[in-house]
Amino acid sequence: MSIDLSQFHQVFFEESFDGLDIMEQGLLNLSTDQPDSETINSIFRAAHSIKGGSATFHFTVVAEFTHVLETLLDEVRNGDRAVTSQMIDLLLKSVDCLRTILSKLQAKKPVNKSDYKPIEDELTALIENETNSDSISLDSDPELNDKKSMPSKAGETIWQIEFIPESYIVRTGNEPIRMFRELESLGELTVEANTSKVPYLEELEEDSCYLSWSMTLVGDIEKSAIEEVFEWVVEDCQLSIEIVESKSATEENERKAESSKPNQSEDNVHADSKNSSETKISVDTKSTIKTAPKLSAGSSASVEKQLSNTAESSEEKSTSTVASATSSSIRVGIDKVDSLINLVGELVITQSMLGQMGEEFDITKLERLKEGLMQLEQNTRELQESVMQIRMLPISFVFNRFPRMVRDLCGRFDKKVDLIITGENTELDKTVMEQIGDPLVHLVRNSLDHGIETPEIREAAGKSATGKVELNAFHQGGNIVIEIVDDGAGINREKVLSKAIERGLVQENQELSEAEIDQLIFEPGFSTADVVSDVSGRGVGMDVVKKNINALGGSVYVESTPGVGSTFSIRLPLTLAILDGQLIRVGSQTYVVPLTSIVESIQIKSPDVLKIAGGLDIYKLRDDHVPILKLYDTFNIDTKNKDYHNSILVVVETGGKKIGFMVDELLSQQQVVIKSLETNFIAIEGISGATILGDGRVALILDVLGMLKRLSTKNKNQRERAA
C-alpha cells in the first residue's frame, strides 16, 4: 500500500507552528522559582508532538533537534533539573530555531546546518553538563552497532519455542492465537498445547489463561524475527527460543553470494510493501523496535539518519511535483461554521418558497412575493456577514509575539518594562492582520528603544524603575484601533523640529502646532536617536510604518506629552474585502467613496470658493480651507454641470488632511465588494479598486489618499509650468 505522506505536511506544519507558539507562551510564563508543572507539561507535549510528527513525515533535521530539546524538557518535567533563566533563554532560542527550520521546510528551501547546529550543540552541552545519565548521550550505542555489524546467521533452521504465559495474558489484549498465526507466516509451525494446569471447572476463571505451548518452527528465520512476535509479552511469560538444528553453515555462504536479495523473513512480515526503498525503511526501523528496550535514547538518531537517507531521494522527487505548500489556510471556530450552515439552510428554504410561488404565480400573491424577496435579501445579508466573520481572527495572533519581543529587547537595552495587553480578542480581517504585524513590531520596538528610559533616568525623574508599554485594541465605528502607549520620555519636540529644519522638511520660520511637530517623526529619513542602534533609529522605520498602514487604508497618529509618554494610534478598516461606500454621480459615471473617510457633504455656495494661484480652488469650510478636486476634470468626464452652483462637495479626510470632491449628485450608501484592479488590470493611483453595482455596471472606488497625492503632484506640475 502506498500512501503519500506529503498530503499531511501542511497540517503538520500548521500544528507545529501552533505548538511552537504554545512553547513560547509557556516559556515566557515559566518562573524560575516555582515552575508550574502544567506549563512544563504543555511545553513538553508540544515539543513531543513536533518530534513525533517530524520523524513520521521524514523531517529528520527537526526530529533530531526536537529530540535533544525533548530530552532536556523531560528532565525538567521529571524534576531532575531546575529551571534557570539561562535555560529559558536557550529554549526560547530553540523555538526560534525550529520556527526557522520549519518555515524553510514548508517553503521547500534547503536547511543549512548553521541554522540549527550551534543551538543544538548548546542544548547538548547543557544536557551533558549536569547529567550523569548515559541514556542521553547522542553517540550511537555501541551495542546497536554490534548488532548491525553482526553477520546474519540464518538458514534453514529448526527452532524450538517454549511459551508459558502468565495467567493474565489475555487481559492485556494479547491473544496467543494471533502470535501463532504470525509465527506461521515465518515458517512451518507445529504447536502443541500443554493443558496440565487447567483447573476443574468450578475453579476456572474465564478470563485467565491456563495453557502453555511448545512449538517447533522450521524455516529460514532469524531469532530476532521470532523475538519480535513475542515482543509485547516478553514480560508476561516464560519464553525460550532455541535452535534444535541448523543448516546454516553452508547456506550462509550462498546467501552472502547473493547478498543483494532482501531478507526473506522480513519480506514476509511486510508482504504488502512492494517498493524496494520502502522495504528497506521498514527493515531499518524494525531494528529499532527490536532493540528498543536496550537502546539508549540518543542512538535512534543514527537510525533516523539512515532512514532519512533512503527517504531523501523520494522526498526530492515529490518536491518537484508538489505545488508550493505556502497556500495559506485559516482556522475557523466551529460556531462560525455552524451559523453559516444554518444560514444556508434558511436560504434554501427561502429559495424553495420562491420557486414554488413562481410555478403558479398570479397577481394576488404579489404581497407574498415581496415578503419572500425581503427574506431573501435578509438571508443574503446575514450570509455575507457570516462569511466575512470567517476571515476575522482575534488580534491576539499578532499580539502574542510581543511578550517575547519585549523580554528580549529589555535584556538588550537593560531596561525594565511591563507589557500590558488588552483587547486581544478584538477581531480583525486575516489579510489586514498579516500586514499589520511588521508595523506594530516596529512601533513597539520604537517605544522600548526611544520611549522608555533606562531605570536610572526613570528613577531620577521620579518614575518607577519599571516602564510600562500598553497594547490596546478595540473597535470604533467601522474601524479597529490599535494603541501603543508608553510611559516614557515622550517626543523631544525641540530636537524633532531642529532636525526637521535641518532636513528641509519645514521652513525655519514656519509655525507648527505641537501635534504637527509630533507627526513629523513619520516623515521619510527622520531619526532623532542620538545613537543609532540595530533595533530602531536608522530613520527608515517610521515612514515605512506609516506607508504600510496607509496602504492598508488605515492611518497612524501620535500623541505625546514630554516626560509622561507617547501614544501611537493606528486606525484600520476591519476588512479589505468589503467597504461601506457612498455612491456618487459625476456625469453619467458612478463612483464609490469609502464612507469612513467622508467628513461631510455640502451644497457648494459659490461665494465660499476662493481661487488661489496655480488654478487651485479652495473652499472655505467654516474655519478650514479645503482644496477642491473637480472629479469631472480628473476623470475627464463630459458633464453639463461644470458649475459650482449646482454641485455638491464631498469632504473627505485622511491622515489629518482634507480634500473636497466636487460631484453632481449623492446616490445611495451601500456595502460594496472590492474587486482588485491590480489583479485584473493595473494599479492606478487614486483608485483602490472597482465594484459591480446592483444593475451590473462597474463603479470605481476612489482611494482618498491616492487622490490627495494626485492633487499635490498636479499642483506641483502646474507650479513648475507656471514658473
Place this chain on the structure above:
Amino acid sequence: MTKILAVDDSSSMRQMVTFTLKSAGFDVDDAEDGEKALKLAQSNQYDVVISDVNMPVMDGISLVKNLRQLSNYKFTPILMLTTESAGDKKMEGKQAGATGWIVKPFNPDQLVATVKKVIG
C-alpha cells in the same frame, strides 16, 4: 468491518493514522484526547484502540486504565503510539493494560501490519 479508535492530540498524526487505516479498509473513529476517546469507546464497540501517550486532559496511560475497567474492553487490543526514547512509558503502558506499542516514527505500512497483527 473492523472498527478502530485512533487517539492522538496531534492532528497531523491523527489524520495520517486515520487515513492510512481507512485506506486499508478499516472503519476508523478518532479522538483528540483520552477523555473524548473514553466517551466514544463507551458508546461504540471498537475492535482495536490506538492511542498516543502524551495528551492533554487525559493521557494515554489513564485511557488504557479506564478502558480496561470497562467489561467490553477487557480483551480488546490497545496499542500505544510511543517514541523510542520513552522506554519507561512503554512499561507503564503495559502495566496499565496496553496490548503493545507502535514506535514513532512509523510508516503507513508498519501501522497496517501492526494492526493486522492484533485483529481477527
